Amino acid sequence: MISAPAGDRVPELPDILPVLPLRDAVVFPYVIVPLSVGPEGGVPAIDRALADQRLVMLATQRDGSNPQPEPEDLHPIGTAGMIMRMLRLPDGRMRLLVQGLMRVRLEHVARREPYLEAQIVPLPPPAVEMEPEVEALTRRVVDGLEQAIHLGRAISPDVVVVAANLDDPGRLADLAASNLELPAAAAQSLLETLDPVARLRAVHHHLERELHLLALKQDIANQARDELDRNQREYFLRQELKAIQDELGEGDDFRLEIDAHRRRAEEKKLPEEAREELERQIRRLERGHPDSAETAVVRTFLDWLTGLPWGVMSEDRLDLERARAILDEDHYGLETVKERILEFLAVRKLKADAKGPILCFVGPPGVGKTSLGRAVARTLGRRFARLSLGGVHDEAEIRGHRRTYVGALPGRILQGLHQAGTSNPVFMLDEIDKIGADARGDPTAALLEVLDPEQNATFRDHYLGLPYDLSRVLFITTANRLEPVPPAFRDRLEVIRLSGYAEEEKVEITRRHLLPKARREHGLEPAHLELTRGGIQRIIRGYTRESGLRALEREIASLCRKTAMRVATGRRPLGRLDGRRVARILGPERHLSEALLDRHRVGIATGLAWTEHGGELMFIEVLAVPGDGKLHLTGKLGEVMKESAQTALTYARGYASRHGLEASLLTAQDLHVHAPAGAVSKDGPSAGVTIATALISILAGRPVDRSVAMTGELTLRGALLPIGGLKEKLLAAHAAGISTVLLPAANRGELATLPKSLRRKLRLRTFEHMDDLAGAALIGDAPGTEPRR
DSSP: OEEOOTTOOOOOOOSEEEEEEESSOOOOTTEEEEEEEOTTTHHHHHHHHHHTTSEEEEEEBSSTTOSSOOGGGBOSEEEEEEEEEEEEOTTSOEEEEEEEEEEEEEEEEEEETTEEEEEEEEOOOOOOOOOHHHHHHHHHHHHHHHHHHHTTOOOOHHHHHHHHTOOOHHHHHHHHHHTTTOOHHHHHHHHTOOOHHHHHHHHHHHHHHHHHHHHHHHHHHHHHHHHHHHHHHHHHHHHHHHHHHHHHTOOOHHHHHHHHHHHHHHHTTOOHHHHHHHHHHHHHHHHSOTTSHHHHHHHHHHHHHHHSOTTOOOOOOOOHHHHHHHHHHHOSSOHHHHHHHHHHHHHHHHOTTOOOOOEEEEOOTTSSHHHHHHHHHHHHTOOEEEEEOTTOOOTHHHHOOOTTSTTOOOOHHHHHHHHHOSSSOEEEEEOGGGOOOBTTBOHHHHHHHHHOTTTGGGEEOTTTOSEEOOTTOEEEEEESOSTTSOHHHHTTOEEEEOOOOOHHHHHHHIIIIIHHHHHHHTTOOTTTEEEOHHHHHHHHHHHOOOSSSHHHHHHHHHHHHHHHHHHHTTOOOOEEEOHHHHHHHHOSOSSOOOOOOSSOBTTEEEEEEEETTEEEEEEEEEEEEESSSOEEEESSBOHHHHHHHHHHHHHHHHHHHHTTOOTHHHHSEEEEEEOSOTTSOBOOGGGHHHHHHHHHHHHHTOOBOTTEEEOOEEOTTOBEEOOSOHHHHHHHHHHHTOOEEEEEGGGGGGGGGSOHHHHHHSEEEEESBHHHHHHHHBOSOOOOOOOOO
8 A cells, every 4th residue: 555645636525525435444545445345235325436536435334344434433534536447347346546635524324315415614634843753753664664674574664764754744645554454443533533643652652562562473483494494404414323322233212113003013913904004104114204194094904904903802601501691690681682692693603603693782772782681791701892973974974984084983883893902892882873974974884895795794884995794793783763775775674673662671671770779879789768658669660661670770779868868867767668758769650651532432433552662552542524525634643643543434334324323424424533642643554443443433422431542553354453562562562550451363473472471461363454443443333244355
């Protein structure tokens, strides 16, 4: 920025000028600056100025981020300027060359669409006598500008020439300020300083600070240059020292480090391909500078290469009796899972090199999937490694990053083996149903190779770039649901389902495991806290609603904390708690059991549903209203459940025809089917029999037995198809007080696997056809029947 010649005469300024708001910029008098003007508000003001005397008011905004400033957003003092040159750009912007003329005060600013206009008052510079102090200050500022150029500040030499010829302190201050790249607030403060000497002193202060920063910057650059020269000199000296030590037969730390890598490789019996890569990387390390970035990358790679447990195996414990005792000690029930683990041990005992299966534990939260994996590792005598896959979106989390990336590391599989210290640990992949995929890749595709027994013997991590044998690893996966798992992934898994616990099972688990564990964790003795069977049942029924045990464990921990508080303060501990005392200590019950209907009702049937968290009761309500035979469905039903309702309606029409029911009910009335809890999504085919029962109840005018619940998929001909989640549904029915459950005959074989206590407390009836099930669910005289076709 260069000052205009001192002899230029300032033209006479009009009283009103168009305003050009400036963002984060300040224009000083007699200084020529380039400006870029946007189309919003700025271009119209320039057009107005060009149409008159090319004069414009240059005012700085208080907030530079505001694209449409109002009059109050402008500083009260600005600069009247003249447009010397103008260039219009194709995008609507303008490039200007503007010369500041004089400081002016904005007396009144008004919006004259689409720009601002200001009534101005000129502020001519006062006369200044060149006293010795002022002259010394002037010379110091000129010398400072020259010094700034020598220190690297990008100031044109012409500026120094102009500054040296100026005898006006105010103009010198403005010229110096415009070349110091000051912040907008500091520059505006200088513009508003009307006393030339005071303004020159302020500029001198800013200039001295700038010279100090420039000197520091130059010192830092010189230090960096000296450091580089010193590193190069140190490298050559190290090379000479290495040659001398080689002559003397002495080793250095660098040589010891390389020998350590080779020694670890010998101990772990690296395969041939890995050994060749090791030697290749060691040669790169020897040729490189010890402190270079590439050497650091090679060192990290060698640490990982020699740190992995190549060929290191732990010996399996194959005593089946001991394994059974450990499994029974750690977990109550789960006989299917325990049997499968013992079968694996039996095979390993007969064939030591048998490939491990890929087990997948599927069940609701809190049933012990992860803890069961730890029990398997303890049973086998193997190390345990765990990888949580919930929320993993990047394939590199499994396979690692290539070494070309800064900070690259192996994938989580090899990291887990490195932490375990063996090549045959029990490796748990948790939450495989919650893996995501995005632009960075699909982690499930990478896991296909990891979990395929035919491929994982030569698994290649991107970072390592070498085949690693995963065939001896016992992989165990867990999931709450199998539906989100891709079919190709699911095909590699041996699925073992863990259903929810019955109340009796929860009572036994609490007595054997949860309560003793909670007492140990809280430093309590058995006499400090004891729960009767009634007390445990009260917690289960009134304070938890889950298939697993986590909420039950939290409530027991709450009792332990209250007991610990009493013991720590010298009061008597809680001692033996029955159901009544448990309710008094824990407060009002938080989960009231799902209640039965208050009486038998026409058009309302009780169904059973399965969710990720266990079984639940689901009521189906049907109401007939005047209409033309349409079916209305509400309750946030999914597509499958809507189709089940259509199937149930078609079947109900056939039922009405076969049993001589009033046909006008189907043609002269609309049927509205609703599943309460409208905010909860519901889907699945197993509500078909419940909807059909409610429809038949409306058509026949017979109420549905309130103590009966049902579940099953219905076909158009009335056949009943099998359903899933049977145990969870029956547990929910028992908890709600249901006495009879109606099921498809195809699920009859599954009843033998249910807990005996559940079969004893529920009356379980199976049916092959809907007509028979409806007859068992409805109360009252049945209409005349016809032979079923």
